Amino acid sequence: MALEHAILVSLLEQPGSGYELARRFERSIGYFWNATHQQIYRVLKRMESDGWIDARDVPQQARPDKKEYSVPALGRAALSQWLHEPIEPESVRHDLAVKIRGAAFDDPAALIREVERHHRAHTDRLAHYLAGERRDFTGSEATAGSEPDAGRELQHVVLRGGIAYERMTLAWLDDVLATLHRLGTER
Amino acid sequence: MALEHAILVSLLEQPGSGYELARRFERSIGYFWNATHQQIYRVLKRMESDGWIDARDVPQQARPDKKEYSVPALGRAALSQWLHEPIEPESVRHDLAVKIRGAAFDDPAALIREVERHHRAHTDRLAHYLAGERRDFTGSEATAGSEPDAGRELQHVVLRGGIAYERMTLAWLDDVLATLHRLGTER
């Protein structure tokens, strides 16, 4: 139950419409939390009626009007309360791991292509993260005399987590491939 | 939609009751897929009526009777079909990352305790995995002449994935703590 809170964080970082939020959930925020536009619109409505967010109609030239949402004090308070509640360290839900164990009862070699596909997807994601890091987080560390921007630093440490995750995953997928190949040739 | 398949894999590795499955989902399988007993019983019923699993009543001495489930050909076929379907590389859903970005709009220092709590939990989990690895996967690699057991090898590579994940997470949490401390002292 934290889609609400993810939306609050995203709107605090930058106010925006439901559509814009949906696109952010495909990019930055979506790296560690994903949601479709249908879900987002439904939750936005609930949040608005709870007073967690404010809506403002923004007429646009040559585009449909949009509702821009922002976060008032009540929303900030709701976020703050959640931040102070402990959450459980999550357990991962890893379909691929189920498939790998399942391969013992099928043809292990048939999994190789699937694992390679995942390997490519994670390679792409890593490249994407690294490009984002170069774009958004280089240079200013060296800029002397600038105040340390907490938001920026925190966004960066989360991104470093994503990068570490992708690197770890790629190394593991190499291990999986080596294991599958070994099982394929050793019989 | 893969709880069914996780159950099939678990029952193929070892037939058992709903209760036993629920406990396995707290341990081995649950490391990468979790489910409660309520969910498991419901899904078992559907799977039984679909012919994916067979039930056998097992009377026990000094214990309530149990239903032991096993996997007939139809269930194996269902698993095999799923194994051959491609799945999407999953996006993680990481509450803690949301909290870290949210800390920019609250007191970053207040998160330190929470992050430390997670650090301890992951340390415990890593120790648990390593103990399991020592228990189940040492020695026989060196045993010459034994046929390579595909199931064992595949379980081991999945466990190595869990170990790699925990190590990566611990290193990242150290990074997060260092960042939070830096933000706390630098102002």
Next chain:
DNA sequence: TGCATCATGTAATCAGTTACATGATTTT
């Protein structure tokens, strides 16, 4: 006597996914 473990379930609710729907503008 009370608590933990073994064993199985129902009911209600909440969250998430998939399918369907509309309509304007801009790009190919």
Next chain:
DNA sequence: AAAATCATGTAACTGATTACATGATGCA
């Protein structure tokens, strides 16, 4: 002329969580 992008939604369904419920045995 067709496809992509911007923008917002409803409806139906499936999956997951939480609360409630029962009843035996074994241990402290």
